[in-house]
Amino acid sequence: MAELDTSGGGKKKGGKVRSKKQSTRVDLTAMVDLAFLLVTFFMLTTTLSKAKAMDLAMPDKDDQKPDVQEPIAASRTLTVLLGSNNKLEWFIGVPGESLTPPTVDGYGKEGFRKVLVEQGQRIKQTTGKEMFVIIKPSDKSVYKNMIDVIDELNITNNKLYAIVDITPVEVELLKRDKIY
Amino acid sequence: MPRVKIPRKSTAIDMTAMCDVAFLLLTFFILTAKPKVEDPVPVDTPASTAQTLLPESDIATLTIGGKGKVFFGVEGFEVRKQLLLRMGDRYKISFTPSEVNKFSVMPNIGVPIAQVKQYLSFDGDQMKEFKAPGIPTDSVSNELFNWIYESRIVTKNISGKELRVTIKGDSQEEYPTIQKIIAILQKQEVNKFSLITSLRGKE
Numbered sequence: 001m002a003e004l005d006t007s008g009g010g011k012k013k014g015g016k017v018r019s020k021k022q023s024t025r026v027d028l029t030a031m032v033d034l035a036f037l038l039v040t041f042f043m044l045t046t047t048l049s050k051a052k053a054m055d056l057a058m059p060d061k062d063d064q065k066p067d068v069q070e071p072i073a074a075s076r077t078l079t080v081l082l083g084s085n086n087k088l089e090w091f092i093g094v095p096g097e098s099l100t101p102p103t104v105d106g107y108g109k110e111g112f113r114k115v116l117v118e119q120g121q122r123i124k125q126t127t128g129k130e131m132f133v134i135i136k137p138s139d140k141s142v143y144k145n146m147i148d149v150i151d152e153l154n155i156t157n158n159k160l161y162a163i164v165d166i167t168p169v170e171v172e173l174l175k176r177d178k179i180y
Numbered sequence: 181m182p183r184v185k186i187p188r189k190s191t192a193i194d195m196t197a198m199c200d201v202a203f204l205l206l207t208f209f210i211l212t213a214k215p216k217v218e219d220p221v222p223v224d225t226p227a228s229t230a231q232t233l234l235p236e237s238d239i240a241t242l243t244i245g246g247k248g249k250v251f252f253g254v255e256g257f258e259v260r261k262q263l264l265l266r267m268g269d270r271y272k273i274s275f276t277p278s279e280v281n282k283f284s285v286m287p288n289i290g291v292p293i294a295q296v297k298q299y300l301s302f303d304g305d306q307m308k309e310f311k312a313p314g315i316p317t318d319s320v321s322n323e324l325f326n327w328i329y330e331s332r333i334v335t336k337n338i339s340g341k342e343l344r345v346t347i348k349g350d351s352q353e354e355y356p357t358i359q360k361i362i363a364i365l366q367k368q369e370v371n372k373f374s375l376i377t378s379l380r381g382k383e
Contacts, residue, residue, distance in 0.1 A: 028195030035202030042209030054230035144351035
């Protein structure tokens with residue numbers, strides 16, 4: 001295949017027909033091709049199959065003293081309620097007397113990320129402190145929603161967040177907005 | 181005047197060295213490659229931009245999928261062997277050495293502890309056919325709690341490191357299931373764990 005006939009040829013007039021000495025060289029091109037193909041395959045599969053993971057730290061739950069909680073100003077807490085149909089609802093402050101009207105929004109770049117960036121900047125300007133995000137997944141939300149929210153928080157560089165159980169008041173809020 | 185003949189050079193290149201290198205690399209990659217662990221239930225992990233890689237050892241995986249089924253797996257043959265013996269002690273089931281050996285090569289387990297003995301007696305095909313019901317997560321039998329708890333002790337004894345618990349959940353799994361698992365972890369004061377996600381760009 002890769003070897004050209006360089007013997008010249010043509011001068012075979014007369015004389016004894018000599019058996020040509022067979023070359024001991026084997027053409028390795030195909031073998032090398034195959035080997036590199038497999039190398040590429042194994043290289044790609046080993047690096048890609050490594051699982052990526054997202055670290056999650058939950059607030060310490062102490063059954064003995066469940067009332068011990070860190071007080072955080074309501075003006076800098078953003079509560080996110082995860083509802084059904086890939087919708088979320090957010091507000092600032094405490095439910096019922098929130099400082100902003102509860103807003104239904106979607107996940108992703110145009111939805112929740114914008115909220116995080118805008119509210120984060122506003123809270124930083126008015127209070128001088130970082131925003132604190134409380135994630136409250138409802139029973140109707142799926143695992144992906146939770147990951148999406150944490151991911152958006154990671155993208156927008158919000159370090160302060162916690163996942164907390166939802167309260168009935170907030171479930172009512174979700175029901176009112178028909179995402180429960 | 182005779183014509184000067186330029187001898188035609190051969191275009192063949194000696195491939196031997198290249199072949200050697202290629203096969204050396206190939207051997208290396210084959211040996212370092214880890215066989216892909218098949219999930220007991222189809223799990224479509226949600227995507228995220230997280231880049232942290234998981235460690236290779238001292239790690240336990242909770243696979244959640246197929247409408248709230250939970251499977252438990254832990255890395256390391258020795259860890260698995262001792263784990264099964266300890267679980268046997270706890271639930272008053274004695275396992276034979278061959279059963280322990282069989283358990284040590286299984287990447288994950290998804291049957292109630294009472295059925296483990298029967299499950300281990302299956303051969304390869306039967307195991308594939310068998311629809312594993314998942315490990316019970318209720319607080320009465322407390323089985324998932326104990327699987328995690330015992331494997332933490334075993335890992336600590338063997339390698340001296342803290343076991344890292346990871347959750348591999350299906351993206352469409354409902355939140356109450358996840359909540360239950362997290363509650364089980366928090367009950368034994370595992371407040372930090374990893375969520376396995378697939379990779380996504382930042383858009």
